[in-house]
Amino acid sequence: MLHRVSRNRHMSTSTVQRRLRESSLHGRIAAKKPLLKDTNKKRLAWAKQWTLDRWKSVLWSESKLEIFGSNRRVFVRRRVGERMISACVVPTVKQGGGCVMVWGCFAGDTDLFRIQGILNQQGYHSILQQYVLPSGLGLVGLSIVFQQDNGPTHLQAVYGLFDQEGE
Numbered sequence: 801m802l803h804r805v806s807r808n809r810h811m812s813t814s815t816v817q818r819r820l821r822e823s824s825l826h827g828r829i830a831a832k833k834p835l836l837k838d839t840n841k842k843r844l845a846w847a848k849q850w851t852l853d854r855w856k857s858v859l860w861s862e863s864k865l866e867i868f869g870s871n872r873r874v875f876v877r878r879r880v881g882e883r884m885i886s887a888c889v890v891p892t893v894k895q896g897g898g899c900v901m902v903w904g905c906f907a908g909d910t911d912l913f914r915i916q917g918i919l920n921q922q923g924y925h926s927i928l929q930q931y932v933l934p935s936g937l938g939l940v941g942l943s944i945v946f947q948q949d950n951g952p953t954h955l956q957a958v959y960g961l962f963d964q965e966g967e
Contacts (some may be wrong), residue, residue, distance in 0.1 A: 859932065876888045876889045913927060913931055915927075
């Protein structure tokens, strides 16, 4: 663009650059933004349709915090004999010491409950009875949207809770 403008108007490149700066048009590195797939664009549009008041009625389920990063496999490139050098090793902790699982309502100011050991259907059901219903009712009233992942333990416990409550 600078070359074309200066050729047609007989301006030097430095004059064009100075005029751009005077117009507050400064050279900058382009911002990066993740490319959204169509399904993610639809999710984003759906989420933006909700008002802040509607989002306040959502209770978010438990979260697992990994202390040593992901529990997934980590791939490295190494030569023969380099298996145990520090650059090729991921530290681990046995007997579940590498993560902390907690339950809390992310919709507002509620208790954070630490889960000891492995969370099974009965334990999750107990948390729902002792914390979700009282916290949810106290936090947002009778109109609650309970958000959780679709883990089998979660689904069975929720169905069991509503069967017991007669709903």
